[in-house]
Amino acid sequence: xxxxxxxxxxxxxxxxxxxxxxxxxxxxxxxxxxxxxxxxxxxxxxxxxxxxxxxxxxxxxxxxxxxxxxxxxxxxxxxxxxxxxxxxxxxxxxxxxxxxxxxxxxxxxxxx
Amino acid sequence: xxxxxxxxxxxxxxxxxxxxxxxxxxxxxxxxxxxxxxxxxxxxxxxxxxxxxxxxxxxxxxxxxxxxxxxxxxxxxxxxxxxxxxxxxxxxxxxxxxxxxxxxxxxxx
Numbered sequence: 001x002x003x004x005x006x007x008x009x010x011x012x013x014x015x016x017x018x019x020x021x022x023x024x025x026x027x028x029x030x031x032x033x034x035x036x037x038x039x040x041x042x043x044x045x046x047x048x049x050x051x052x053x054x055x056x057x058x059x060x061x062x063x064x065x066x067x068x069x070x071x072x073x074x075x076x077x078x079x080x081x082x083x084x085x086x087x088x089x090x091x092x093x094x095x096x097x098x099x100x101x102x103x104x105x106x107x108x109x110x111x112x
Numbered sequence: 113x114x115x116x117x118x119x120x121x122x123x124x125x126x127x128x129x130x131x132x133x134x135x136x137x138x139x140x141x142x143x144x145x146x147x148x149x150x151x152x153x154x155x156x157x158x159x160x161x162x163x164x165x166x167x168x169x170x171x172x173x174x175x176x177x178x179x180x181x182x183x184x185x186x187x188x189x190x191x192x193x194x195x196x197x198x199x200x201x202x203x204x205x206x207x208x209x210x211x212x213x214x215x216x217x218x219x220x221x
Contacts, residue, residue: 042116042211043155043199058208090154097207099145103154 003027006091006104013081013111021076021107023091031094032074033058033101034066036087043090049074050097081111114138116212118200123218124190132185132198132215140205146174146185147199149214155199159185187217195219 004025013019025032030051035043045058049068063085065077074093078085088108092101115137124130136144143162147155161167161176161183173186185198197214204210 040213042213043201043209044211045208048208097142097203099143099160099201099203099209100157101147101155101209103156105154 004091004093004102004104006089006107008107009105010108011110013078013109015081015083015111017081019078019081019109021078021089021091021109023074023076023104024072025074025091025093025102026072027093027102028071029093029095029102030071031096032068033092033094034064034074034076035090035092036060037090037106038087046076046089078109081109083111085109086111114202114204114210116200116202116210118198118212118215120213121216121218123220124187126190126192126219126221128190129186129188130190130217132187132200132217134183134185134200134212136181136183136200136202136210136212138202138204138210141178142203142205142207144174144176144183145201145203145209146172146183147201148196149199150196158198190219192219192221 007022033048034046047066049055091104118134146158149155159174171188199214200212201209
């Protein structure tokens with residue numbers, strides 16, 4: 001089934017540890033995004049990539065990094081996790097800047 | 113600053129009609145989007161408006177007034193499965209989506 005796969009689905013992490021959330025899509029979409037979703041707040045964009053080889057900063061990029069080595073994969077790395085990074089993380093993709101995003105199932109991250 | 117406002121929670125009865133409002137103030141406008149998100153799941157795309165007026169898609173309709181910075185999502189013949197959060201998002205002049213916090217819709221039998 002075509003779509004976006006995120007891993008892990010859930011993780012508990014000690015503060016200070018490094019963590020990479022994986023995201024893979026098989027729809028050949030050129031644009032990909034990482035969002036975090038926190039209770040009472042809208043989805044907030046962390047980083048995005050309009051095409052393979054390019055990345056950009058979103059609204060809340062501090063403490064996160066991304067890479068886009070190919071069309072399909074867009075991993076998100078927390079270099080040194082802090083408790084404020086406890087959230088649900090969604091990876092998404094789209095055909096260009098259409099606004100019709102396809103989301104992965106989310107990764108629930110708890111930093112203690 | 114950029115801002116999207118929508119009610120936090122609404123309650124409606126199965127079989128009835130409900131209207132979820134969204135007002136926005138953004139730097140530029142390249143379209144307004146509605147997404148549905150069931151609890152514990154990913155958001156899924158519902159509708160897109162870029163011109164003023166009503167877009168109908170089955171039981172769901174979405175309306176846009178650009179001059180008023182206003183949209184609504186209308187859900188008819190409500191079913192229990194419509195219990196979800198409904199997210200309003202606006203694409204700004206940089207083609208970035210600005211998201212509202214979502215409206216949690218509770219359907220009662």
